[in-house]
Amino acid sequence: MAKYINPYTDFGFKKLFGEEANKDLLIDFLNQLLPAHHQIADLNFRNVESLADLSAERKAIFDIHCKAVSGERFIVEMQKAKVKYFKDRSLFYVTFPIRDQAQTGEWNFKLEPIYFVAILDFEYDEAEERRKFRRDVALKDQDGDLFFDKLHFKFLQMPLFRLQEHELKTRFDKWCYFLKNLESFDHIPNILNEPIFQKAFGTAELASLSAEQRDRYEQSLIQYRDLKSALETAIEEKAVEIAKNAILEGADNKFIAKITGLTVEQIEKLSVELKKQN
Template identity: 85%
Template sequence: MAKYINPYTDFGFKKLFGEEANKDLLIDFLNQLLPAHHQIADLNFRNVENLADLSAERKAIFDIHCKALSGERFIVEMQKAKVKYFKDRSLFYVTFPIRDQAQTGEWNFRLEPIYFVAVLDFEYDEAEEKRKFRRDVALKDQDGDLFFDKLHFKFLQMPLFNKKENELETKFDKWCYFLKNLESFDHIPNILNEPIFQKAFETAELAGLSAEQRAIYEENLIQYWGMKSAIETAMETAVEENKVEIAKRMILAGSDDNFINQMTDLSVDYIKKLRAELKK
């Protein structure tokens, strides 16, 4: 049995980053992602349960209202989710804090800045983007110059974070290393043995959960495992189907069975079966 919670479960993520008592953890993590002029001095959570629109969907999102060190107010939308049409949903979600800033009566349309931060335990599917662990997105013009500085997206594809302990260089690296490996730790690594991470590890200890919390977490964990298994099965199926299509094309192009076997890992017997089917 693991010593620490899985931070990708709903319970684990909210335990670390969604509780008032632990907002110093969230502030420290977000400050590694945000620019110098939007370093957070304080923040508060909006109760998404009270939002009428798509309340079930919105439970996957934290509306975090922040006050910068400079005094400026801004909003962070923080998501941990594995969903279809991920980019579409991300864009749709930021319409909520934009619209919610509308004021009754005369209003000059001045908006507070919005950051959408997504910590993902999956890779979204465009091949070129699979190579990017961190992707910072803003509205830019045709020359790549920033057009609007009040809407930013920050995506972290955690499966692509592969730094080892001796390769960690920044506080941001340390947070990513913590999240990526938390469930597998049995003690605090030396490089994370500092106050903010000591609190994070203490918060994440399974031994500190009540019986009710433990039951909720274990139910979340089973759901998470089921989801991961379903996705892995779908991916394996897609890979196998792709191999078959490649083999068929190679057969039609005149390749011999042994060469097709080397290129696809399909058995020679199976390739012969495909060849016979294609002759019919």
């Protein structure tokens, strides 16, 4: 039996990062991702679940209104997701906080900065991007110069975070290690034995949940596992289709393994199957 919640479930994600009582955890985590001029002094959650045009899947997204240490206001859209067309959806989701800033009457169209932060427990299916655990994306021109400094995307592909306890150097490393391994911990590792993580572990402990909360978590865990299984099946099927086409084109097995993520043994088996069919 696990001792701590799975942070990728809707319940676990909200328990750690979506409650007023734990917003110090969220502030500490986000401040490791945000630039120096947008370090958070305070934040408020917008009740996005009350929006009339909200789809069910957007309930796992937090619309966070932040106040920087400098006094400037900005917005963070934070989510975890296991969906197809992930980048398309990310761009669509970020239109919500842009649109919501529109003012009636006279308005000069000045916008508050927006950061879109996604914590992903999967890799997107573009092979060249599987090598990047963290991607910081902004609007740039043809020379790579920043064109617009008010829209930033930050994607964390958690399966690609592979640092071990003795390799952690920054607070950001520690948060990623915490999220990646939380469900498998049975005690607080020495390197995370400091106040902010002690609170995070206490929040995530299953024994601290009420019976009603435990039931909600169990339902959330079932949904998470079902969705993860469906997504992994879809990705696997796509990889197999790509591999079959590459085999028919005469590509080298090691090259096919590299571009699909399949093992050489799986590709050899596919080759045998294709020969039998032909």
